[in-house]
Amino acid sequence: MSLLDGLEVGQVVAERSFPLTRDSLVRYAGASGDFNPIHYRDDVAAAVGLPGVLAHGMLTMGFAVQPVVDWLDARGWVSDYQVRFTRPVVVDPQLGAVVTVVATVAAVDESGARIDLTATVGEQTVLGKAQVRVTTLA
Amino acid sequence: MNPELTDRAFAPTAPYLVGREKVREFARAVFATAPMHHDPEAARAAGFADVVAPPTFPIVIAEATLQQLLAEPDAGIDFSRVVHGDQRFSYSRPIVAGDELTATLRVTSIKSLGGNSMVTSESAMTDASGAHVVTSISTLVIRGDES
Numbered sequence: 001m002s003l004l005d006g007l008e009v010g011q012v013v014a015e016r017s018f019p020l021t022r023d024s025l026v027r028y029a030g031a032s033g034d035f036n037p038i039h040y041r042d043d044v045a046a047a048v049g050l051p052g053v054l055a056h057g058m059l060t061m062g063f064a065v066q067p068v069v070d071w072l073d074a075r076g077w078v079s080d081y082q083v084r085f086t087r088p089v090v091v092d093p094q095l096g097a098v099v100t101v102v103a104t105v106a107a108v109d110e111s112g113a114r115i116d117l118t119a120t121v122g123e124q125t126v127l128g129k130a131q132v133r134v135t136t137l138a
Numbered sequence: 139m140n141p142e143l144t145d146r147a148f149a150p151t152a153p154y155l156v157g158r159e160k161v162r163e164f165a166r167a168v169f170a171t172a173p174m175h176h177d178p179e180a181a182r183a184a185g186f187a188d189v190v191a192p193p194t195f196p197i198v199i200a201e202a203t204l205q206q207l208l209a210e211p212d213a214g215i216d217f218s219r220v221v222h223g224d225q226r227f228s229y230s231r232p233i234v235a236g237d238e239l240t241a242t243l244r245v246t247s248i249k250s251l252g253g254n255s256m257v258t259s260e261s262a263m264t265d266a267s268g269a270h271v272v273t274s275i276s277t278l279v280i281r282g283d284e285s
Contacts, residue, residue, distance in 0.1 A: 018169060031167035033201055048218070057222045062168030062194040069172055069193070074184040078193040082226035082275075129224070132193075137185060 003075040003136045007108050013115065014067030014103040020055055020089070021096040028059040042093070055089040055097065060126060064101045064119045068132050071103070076112060080133035083117075087126045097121055103132070112136055140212050141248050143257070148243040151202045153266070158235040160198075161189045168192050181234070188235035196227055196239075196263060200274040203243035203261040215257070215280055223256060223277040230270045238266040241274075253282030 007013075025039045034056055037044040045053045061083045069078065091097045100120050107114040117130035158178070165175035170192040173180035181189050208215055233239070241261040249256045261274045 024167075028167040031164045032198055058194060058197050058225065059168065061225060062170075062192060065193050066169050066171070069170065073172075074174070077190075077229075077232050079229045080227065081193045082224065084224040085222050 003072065003134070004108060004113065007105055007113060009105050009107060011105045012102060013105060014071040015101065016067045017098050017100045018063050019096055019098050020059075020091050022053065022091060022093055024096075025053065025055055025059065025091060028056055028062070032056065032058060034058065050088070050090075052090040052092065055091050055099075057085040057088075060085075060089055060099060060119060061130075064099070064117050064127060064130060065132055067101055068103050068115050068117070068134065072134055074137065076134045076136045078132055079112070079135040081131070083130040084128035085126075086128040087121075087124055089121055089126050099126065106131070140210075140214050143207075143210065143213060143245040144248060146210070146245065148203070148206055151199070151206070151241045153238045153240050154199045154202070156191060156195075156233055156235050156237040156239065158189050161191050161195070161235050164195055164198065165192050168194065178235075186232065186234050191233040191235075193227060193229075194225075195233055196261075196272050196274045197225070199239055199241050199263060200261045200276065203241050203259070204276070206243055207245070207257075207259060215278075219281040221279045221281065223279040225277075226275040227272055228275065229272045233271060237271065239263045239271060246275075255280040255282070 029035050039056050065081055089097050102118045103115050106116040112135040115132040119127040162176050174184050174190045178188050241263045243261050245259045247258045256279050258277045263271050265271050
């Protein structure tokens with residue numbers, strides 16, 4: 001089935017929750033090369049006035065698009081992706097944090113679609129203007 | 139912030155060879171479980187030469203251009219005051235293992251807003267043939283002394 005068949009603006013195409021732990025942050029630090037200690041050291045985070053150790057913004061951006069990638073399967077690819085980092089995600093050493101992502105169709109044209117993401121922790125939005133351009137694979 | 143940074147030409151970075159295991163490692167770190175990120179056969183079945191990098195993978199390569207920007211002696215950027223404001227990746231084609239990518243930095247705008255500075259830069263990445271693959275666009279917010 002083609003990616004665009006029956007796709008309608010406003011349709012929710014994917015929804016997923018991502019439980020983060022401190023382990024997730026250490027793994028992302030290693031994979032990305034971003035070793036800023038505010039992402040794994042409580043003392044450093046406190047010293048610069050943060051409410052706690054924060055997830056890398058790029059980690060949140062990285063997983064927030066995955067529900068769209070999984071929904072696409074082999075029918076298309078992500079050709080453009082942008083986010084604004086509006087609120088940091090504090091990751092508690094014991095409880096971690098849970099980020100919930102909802103992906104909604106914002107526009108459809110002949111070669112693909114724009115999917116908008118919401119990413120929330122509890123009631124609070126952590127990404128703004130999160131837009132994914134998906135392009136059909138010929 | 140030095141406004142003249144927008145006129146400056148930066149040297150292309152040394153070529154970055156995208157490795158299959160690096161793609162798998164990065165994919166695990168961003169919860170990218172789709173087979174095309176891990177299994178070359180699944181990637182080939184989808185029409186790609188090798189495992190496909192997740193959409194935000196170019197940030198690993200853009201890191202080298204960020205270091206170029208911070209290393210400019212007259213840039214006036216104190217890294218401890220830097221916050222990532224927004225980020226975009228604009229692709230011509232997906233990145234696959236085996237790609238050799240070279241990034242060239244350009245500072246596109248510098249603005250002041252309420253005591254903070256906002257610097258937007260682009261890293262355009264090309265493959266070994268010189269063809270465009272992806273451009274990473276970042277806005278960094280540098281907090282002023284008061285905040």
